[in-house]
Amino acid sequence: MRYYYAEHQAAYQRLVQQGLTQWSDLFGETDEYDVFPNRPFLERTLSELDLPPEPDVLEYGCGTGPAACFLAARGFRVDAIDLIPEAITLARRFAQQRGVEVNFSVQDVCTMGARSKQYAVVLDSYCLQSIVTDPDRTSLLTAVHDRLKDTGYYVLSTAIYDPDRIYECTFRYDTTTGICYQAADPADDAVQLDGTWYLPHRRHLHPAALRAELEAAGFHVISQEGGDVICAKRHGT
Template sequence: MNAIDLIPEAITLARRFAQERGLDISFGVQDMCALANEPVSKRYDLIVDSFCLQSIVTDADRASIFAVVRARLKSRGYYLISTAMYEPERTYDPGFQYDTATGICYEEVPNDGSRHDGVEIDGTWYQPHRRHLTPTALRDELARAGFRVIFQGSGQGDLVCARSGQDD
């Protein structure tokens, strides 16, 4: 079993939890999006995304992550996703802007001339921070990426997907 995360502290904690439980898991710090350019060396029965997808914000990065998963998922494998979703009653803290058209939540950044992948909204600079899609938008995105949702939980952010064309 393999597990990766972009954040070293998350891997440190996961290693400790696995060791405490006597689990044999190979851990590594890795940017999943960067795997899109690497050859596939192993395929998996199950790929789990536990609240990472919401932090993969741009269309290009999301396309990369879905390509990585699709390429590494066995033909009859499953992609399990838990992610934060759009909630109409959610209020964002000051310094954040939510774009209903894209589902992107932007975080204010200083306008100090430094380079950032930001957008200007009403004279203030923001960078993509999270993506909170509606259940329908997420299902549509997954379908375009070559996945079929076979289960979506009542909270809408828990999904089980298979590669398109796969029987259950």
């Protein structure tokens, strides 16, 4: 089992049990489905993008689908994927309740492989920080680049390094890589640091490091406000 699966499966199972609607509800950040963390960014961003009518969008790591439903209600043709079946089951229910059409499916963003189609927009609503290791992030960003039309946009919201963030005693933050590790039993993807086993947990990069990573993956950063980023394919990549 990959390092990112168990945490997300457990979270969505808790969400179902508690009658909540989205990931951020679990942490007291939201309390209704249509109010989701990157909605203000999307509301600002959509008016800035040069998009065709009824643009195709892929959202990976969609969770229970609030951003996907938001876009579908505004005329986007939306494909949305998530790793966790419970999340997709809820996403389909919430889309049906709102009368919007979204093509939801269960898929691991780190194993998307060769593209099946290209999109005017690829959207990340706080998924990338949970994709921690260099090989996984390379695979993901390569897949995004491959799926983006030459005139398309990669719209990204991700958690970044915060000097005021407190890492509890079971966590270890590597200032060199931006990787936050969580103490764990030996398992697939676990690493041993100073005699203790850890699993990769989050990647909290400084904004400049995030920008450099995106540029190295073949993107041109059009705008960046912390972890809210709009990219296009860099010419010639």
